[in-house]
Amino acid sequence: MIKVAVTGAAGRMGGRIITLVTEAEGLKVAGAVEMAGHPRLDEDAGYVAGCGDLGVKITDSLELALSDADVLIDFTWPDVTVGNAEICAKLGKAMVVGTTGLNQEQKKIINRAGEQTPVVFAPNMSVGVNVCFKILKEIAATLGDDFDVEIVELHHKMKKDSPSGTAVRMGEIVADALGRDYNEVANYHREGMCGERPHEEIGMQTVRGGDIVGEHTVYFVGMGERIELTHRAMSRDMFARGAVRAAGWLAGKPPGLYDMQAVLGLE
Numbered sequence: 001m002i003k004v005a006v007t008g009a010a011g012r013m014g015g016r017i018i019t020l021v022t023e024a025e026g027l028k029v030a031g032a033v034e035m036a037g038h039p040r041l042d043e044d045a046g047y048v049a050g051c052g053d054l055g056v057k058i059t060d061s062l063e064l065a066l067s068d069a070d071v072l073i074d075f076t077w078p079d080v081t082v083g084n085a086e087i088c089a090k091l092g093k094a095m096v097v098g099t100t101g102l103n104q105e106q107k108k109i110i111n112r113a114g115e116q117t118p119v120v121f122a123p124n125m126s127v128g129v130n131v132c133f134k135i136l137k138e139i140a141a142t143l144g145d146d147f148d149v150e151i152v153e154l155h156h157k158m159k160k161d162s163p164s165g166t167a168v169r170m171g172e173i174v175a176d177a178l179g180r181d182y183n184e185v186a187n188y189h190r191e192g193m194c195g196e197r198p199h200e201e202i203g204m205q206t207v208r209g210g211d212i213v214g215e216h217t218v219y220f221v222g223m224g225e226r227i228e229l230t231h232r233a234m235s236r237d238m239f240a241r242g243a244v245r246a247a248g249w250l251a252g253k254p255p256g257l258y259d260m261q262a263v264l265g266l267e
């Protein structure tokens, strides 16, 4: 039995992850964590998630939650996630990182944790998006420099980071396939007399509103034709299911930084 602790236990993703862990064969919830002062502390994690009592109380101590766990699933906030990664590395606990919006420094801390313990770090845990990642590389490499690349992503109005981690990853994959440096060619803003579009640019636009779970479209626009690759998320469960699958996959793996391509065997 693989024992799982969940941080952000009362959050949108945390609640679904707790529920899906209880439904997964060979996995059980062994710990649940929320931030100090959270109104749901000391309540049963299963009750809060809406899947019935589990006998696991939500605590604000990660060390306590990990004392009987093999792996942590973390969908929280960037500064919280990096602190949690350092604790997992110190204690030798495996970790699945779903949090997005990490800056370069914070990503380095996750990389370092991967040197000491097995870590899956993926901005998008859905099977469909990861298949998109794989075919995006092929499309970009095949079309080459003749097609302009633009990415548009839509999310709910509560989302804190922009653009989404998934959209950035898509941009990085396309840039890599075209031999460009994403950080140099990404353009997040056009307004006024900004001139003609440089051909190497990768445009990135975000839409925020209502309860959109998540949509991503990559446009490859040529002269007289265009390809649009779109992924639409209909519910959060596919992310949560991917995270639970990653937690099961990590058991027994050596230290290392893995992504969902590895978990899903898409490499």
Ligand code: NAD
Pocket: 007, 008, 009, 010, 011, 012, 013, 014, 033, 034, 035, 036, 038, 075, 076, 077, 078, 080, 097, 098, 099, 100, 101, 122, 123, 124, 125, 126, 239
């Ligand atoms: P949310 O705000 O609903 O949940 C975050 C939770 O973390 C909150 O309940 C908050 O109280 C809790 N938290 C804050 N500090 C904490 C601490 N110190 N210890 C424990 N818990 C703490 O957000 P959400 O919609 O669940 O998203 C969380 C993150 O997951 C975001 O970064 C989001 O972009 C990302 N996300 C990733 C994927 C993916 O597939 N990788 C999919 C969906 C969302």
